Amino acid sequence: MSNILSALPQVLVDGLTLGAIYAVVALGYTMVYGILELINFAHGEIFMSGAFIGTGLLLSLGVFGIAMPAWITLILILLLTALLTGLLGIGIERLAYRPLRKAPRLIPLISAIGISFILQDLVRFFAEFKTGNYIVTGTTLFEGKVTIPFSSIIGTFHNATIKNNTLILIGITIIIMILLDIFVNRTKWGTAMRAVAQDQETAALMSINVNKVISLTFFIGSAIGGATGFLFAQQYATIDPYIGFILGLKAFTAAVLGGIGNIRGAMFGGLILGVLEVFAAANLSTITGGVIGSEYKDVFAFTILILVLIFKPEGLFGKSVKEKV
Template sequence: MLAEILQSLPQVLVDGIALGAIYAVIALGYTMVYGILELINFAHGEIFMTGAFIGVAMLILMTGMGWLAAMPAILALILVLVVTSILTGFMGVGIERMAYRPLRNSPKLITLISAIGVSFLLQDLVRFITEYKRGNYILTGPSMFNEQFSIKFSSISSSFSDAFFKTSTLILIIAVVIMMIGLDFFVNKTKWGMAMRAVAQDRETASLMSINVNKVISLTFFIGSALGGATGVLFAVQYGTIDPYIGFILGLKAFTAAVLGGIGNIRGAMAGGLMLGILEMFAAANLQLLTGGIFGAEYKDVFAFAILIVVLIFKPEGLFGKAVTEKV
């Protein structure tokens, strides 16, 4: 049994890192908003999904006009990424302005309910626009970056088999790393980043220090949503088919990743996302083997939620977070 697990391990790792990278960037969006507003932004998964749809729509449009053939594919992808992230960024700001800001002083239950409402509204909005335009709400993007590569793990030791991946996986991982380093630099080294950290620590004191709190919150939503939207495009390129309901379950898992890494902690969210991705791929590949065929790969979602529940019970502050004692 161990030999079989080892055999598939390189492939599991490659797939897991690709999936984990996606979780990590979405988890960033959750964790940033939670850090500042203490609100679970249920709509974040839907922003990711909308990003995927905008990206695919642009790619289809560009194919139709012949641009995609005229310019190098990587340039087209960068263009799509930039435009999508700006659009979803403004969408995030708009959602905050319309649905969350009026409720900032209400009980938290009410804000959560509003967030769920936004999430459902977006799902159906995207659903009917897509269905109206194309007759079907399941979209398949143009196939790009499909060249296969393999890493020869078998040359290291014969107990491993080779891992295969596509160019898109490579692009995904590189793009995610750039986004993460950029965000980390922004939050820790720039003046606006400092303002964000200050607002997260204490909103009222920050406003006394002449920080424009509303602007900082808008900026947080912009950055989180822009990153989420860009990840949506990368997801669509990597996995091909998208539908309006991908955002919810994926967002939920990304939230699990954020909790795993310690909510409010940006580097924790990155680590948590990668861990969750690898764990989930490992479970999908080996659950059947490990349990003697009782549980199959269809339980991988259950596995992810089980991690969430276990973390919440035993270490609610997450792996990298600091335990907060509540002051009365």
């Protein structure tokens, strides 16, 4: 128990970092589901595409000898990555989902899985063509670490180390989540989104352009997912075309945990899942006496999903809907 407590500050730091990524990616799932009741399983690959687009832009600046302050470079690449992945999201919705909007629910789901594999192979082909290897190691804009002296506050704890990239990632993801919450709940377009999510036909009768609202939803969800992909690349320095698959499934788990369709639920679900997963990776071996190691952290995450679906299928922050007859 003492070993678990002493490492708790570092576990919380790493868990909140991973949870922030899950939370932002989960927002893309929950926004689309809230309006179309569609699980966009290609969203994880949009996140992955953002990681490659952002890293490619950063490496291109070095190739062309363009030197800018790190903060300006970060903001510029984030904006460009968000724009490109947002347009990618609109294109996917227009080509793969809109023609199937009236089809049975299973058909758009199959289409989403197909788009996921297409994006994986396209990125892998492009990465191998450019670098000879589909695993890409990029440069990080911010080096250095900060030590938080938890041991001087409570002697039982060890100090926690936070990379500068971690602080930036957490800060930007918090800003994204706050701005998105304000946008959805306090703006005209956000009101239109909530109206379309409640009833598309009635919203159309109230002069709301449903297609524009759906396209905007895909743009925003894909843009923030792609930008987070670049932050992920900066945090972990190595990316490949398959990072979006498992991470996307876990972000979907976070969305279900918080309550699929509930934006604030997706945020909290991602943070909770990230902390629990890192806690499992750090302590499963200690808790089980070496019988189960840290490699079973994914099992831990999906066990949580199964338990939530069994005991509270609407999620921690979701509300059960009663159908009137």
